[in-house]
Amino acid sequence: MxxxxxxxxxxxxxxxxxxxxxxxxxxxxxxxxxxxxxxxxxxxxxxxxxxxxxxxxxxxxxxxxxxxxxxxxxxxxxxxxxxxxxxxxxxxxxxxxxxxxxxxxxxxxxxxxxxxxxxxxxxxxxxxxSVLFEPWTVRTGVGDHYSVFTPFWKACLALPAPRAPLPEPREVPGPARAPATDDLDEWSLLPTDPDWAEGLRETWEPGEPAARRRLRAFLDDDLGSYDAARDEPAAGATSLLSPRLRWGEISPYTVWHETVDAARSGRHAASAHRFLSELGWREFAWHTLFHFPALADKNLKPEFDAFPWPRLRPTMLEAWQRGRTGIPLVDAGMRELWRTGYMHNRVRMVVASFLIKNLMIDWRRGEEWFWDTLVDADTANNPFNWQWVAGSGADAAPYFRIFNPELQAAKFDPDGRYVARWAPDADERDQIVDLRETRQAALEAYEAVKRAR
The missing domain is CATH 3.40.50.620 (HUPs)
Structure with missing residues (x-):
C-alpha cells in the first residue's frame, strides 16, 4: 500500500x-x-x-x-x-x-x-x-527463561554478537502537508507550581546529541577508572548513561560497540568488560519483566507474600523520602535524588536496604518513590532492582544480606566527600532507628518467609 x-x-x-x-x-x-x-x-x-x-x-x-x-x-x-x-x-x-x-x-x-x-x-x-537480546531469544537448556544473572549473561554472550549500529540519516523527508500536532508546552510535562526542577536543569541536558557526547566522554575520560571506582559515589566513575538508555536517546547497540572498540584498542579491557556486564544487568531486568509482567506489584518469589510487613508509619517513610533519617549516607543519597533526579547505584542499594530492612517498609513504597523521582526509572529496571534488594526478586540478594549504611560509607566514601556534598548537616545523633535493633527485627521477620517455603 x-x-x-x-x-x-x-x-x-x-x-x-x-x-x-x-x-x-x-x-x-x-x-x-x-x-x-x-x-x-x-x-x-x-x-x-x-x-x-x-x-x-x-x-x-x-x-x-x-x-x-x-x-x-x-x-x-x-x-x-x-x-x-x-x-x-x-x-x-x-x-x-x-x-x-x-x-x-x-x-x-x-x-x-x-x-x-x-x-x-x-x-x-x-x-x-532497545535491548541487545530480545527476551524470548535467551533460553535455558530446557527452554525456560533465566532467573539467575550469571548463566543468563553467559547464554547471551554465546549468541551472535549484537548487530552494528545503523548510521544517522542525513535527511528525513516529511509530507507535503503534515498532520495536526499538539503543542508540547500544552502537555504540561514540566513542573510549575512549585517548580522543583532547578536541580534537574543544572544536572542534565536531555536529547540525543548530549547522549552521544556523554558516551564519548565516559569512554575517553572515565572508563579507565570504572572497574576500580564504580562503587565510590564521589569518584565520578560511572557512565551516567542510564537516563539516555531509558529514553532511547542512544541505543544499547551503539554503547556496546563503542565500548568493545575501546577495549580492542587496548584501552581499559577489564573496565570495559565490567561495564558491558552492567549492560547485561539491564538486559536481565527486561528479560525478567517479559516473563513476569507484574514485577512492580507482586513478589517474584511468592514465598515473600508471607513477609509480615508492619503497619506503614508515614513519618518514617517521609523521613526517608526527604533525607532526614539521621543516617548520613542514606540522607545524602535521598537528597541527591530529590535535587538531581538521580542517585549513584551503590547508594541506591543502601537506601533501599535501609527502607526495607531497617524501617520495615514494603519495597513497593520505595519503588513508587523512585518511579516518581528518578529520571531513569523504567518499567523493568526500577521494580527489578527493588525486588533484588528486598530478596523477593530474580537473582536476589538473600533477605538476611542487610547493607549497613555506616560500613558502606566507611568503605565507599571513606573521606566523606559524598556525604559532605549532599548531607553536610546529617547527624548520627538524630537517627530515627537503631541500626542494630532493626537489623535483628528484620531477621526475625524473615523467619516467616523461611517457614512459607
Whole structure:
C-alpha cells in the first residue's frame, strides 16, 4: 500500500541507529514522525514527575533534529491504539513502523494495533532496538527463561554478537502537508507550581546529541577508572548513561560497540568488560519483566507474600523520602535524588536496604518513590532492582544480606566527600532507628518467609 510512512516513536527518541526510522526511509515515501503520550491504555503506567520533565526536553530535542532534516515531530495524546489509527487515517499512511516494547500492557496495545491496521491493508512492521537480546531469544537448556544473572549473561554472550549500529540519516523527508500536532508546552510535562526542577536543569541536558557526547566522554575520560571506582559515589566513575538508555536517546547497540572498540584498542579491557556486564544487568531486568509482567506489584518469589510487613508509619517513610533519617549516607543519597533526579547505584542499594530492612517498609513504597523521582526509572529496571534488594526478586540478594549504611560509607566514601556534598548537616545523633535493633527485627521477620517455603 502506498502512502506516507508513520514512524511511531516511543522509548527510542533518537534518529541514529533507529531501525524503524531506517525502514521508513527505505520505503521511499514521506515520513511522519509521531509520538503519542499515552496514560490511558489499560495497564500502561503513567510517568513520574522526573520522567515527565526529561520527556519534555527529549521530545523538543528530537523535534529539532527532525526539523534539521526536513521533517518534524507530530505530538498527540490519548490511548495509543486509537490515536495511531486516527493518525493513519488523517495522513492516508501506507505503513506504520515502530521499535518493540517488552512490557505486557505495551505489547497488548501493539498487538491489537498491528492486527487492526493490517486488516485495513496498512503495512506494519516492528524492530529490535532497545535491548541487545530480545527476551524470548535467551533460553535455558530446557527452554525456560533465566532467573539467575550469571548463566543468563553467559547464554547471551554465546549468541551472535549484537548487530552494528545503523548510521544517522542525513535527511528525513516529511509530507507535503503534515498532520495536526499538539503543542508540547500544552502537555504540561514540566513542573510549575512549585517548580522543583532547578536541580534537574543544572544536572542534565536531555536529547540525543548530549547522549552521544556523554558516551564519548565516559569512554575517553572515565572508563579507565570504572572497574576500580564504580562503587565510590564521589569518584565520578560511572557512565551516567542510564537516563539516555531509558529514553532511547542512544541505543544499547551503539554503547556496546563503542565500548568493545575501546577495549580492542587496548584501552581499559577489564573496565570495559565490567561495564558491558552492567549492560547485561539491564538486559536481565527486561528479560525478567517479559516473563513476569507484574514485577512492580507482586513478589517474584511468592514465598515473600508471607513477609509480615508492619503497619506503614508515614513519618518514617517521609523521613526517608526527604533525607532526614539521621543516617548520613542514606540522607545524602535521598537528597541527591530529590535535587538531581538521580542517585549513584551503590547508594541506591543502601537506601533501599535501609527502607526495607531497617524501617520495615514494603519495597513497593520505595519503588513508587523512585518511579516518581528518578529520571531513569523504567518499567523493568526500577521494580527489578527493588525486588533484588528486598530478596523477593530474580537473582536476589538473600533477605538476611542487610547493607549497613555506616560500613558502606566507611568503605565507599571513606573521606566523606559524598556525604559532605549532599548531607553536610546529617547527624548520627538524630537517627530515627537503631541500626542494630532493626537489623535483628528484620531477621526475625524473615523467619516467616523461611517457614512459607
Amino acid at each position: 502506498t502512502g506516507p510512512s508513520i514512524v511511531w516513536f516511543r522509548d527510542d527518541l533518537r534518529i541514529a541507529d533507529n531501525p524503524a526510522l531506517r525502514a521508513a526511509l527505505d520505503r521511499g515515501e514521506p515520513v511522519i514522525s509521531l509520538y503519542v503520550l499515552d496514560a490511558e491504555s489499560d495497564g500502561v503506567r503513567p510517568l513520574g514527575g522526573a520522567a515527565r520533565w526529561w520527556l519534555h526536553h527529549s521530545l523538543a530535542s528530537l523535534d529539532a533534529r527532525l526539523r534539521e532534516r526536513g521533517s518534524l515531530l507530530i505530538l498527540r495524546r490519548g490511548p495509543a491504539e486509537r490515536v495511531v489509527a486516527e493518525t493513519v487515517r488523517d495522513a492516508a499512511a501506507g505503513a506504520v513502523l515502530w521499535n518493540r516494547r517488552y512490557g505486557e500492557a505495551e505489547r497488548a496495545v501493539d498487538t491489537a494495533l498491528k492486527a487492526g491496521l493490517r486488516e485495513d491493508g496498512v503495512e506494519v512492521e516492528s524492530f529490535a532496538a
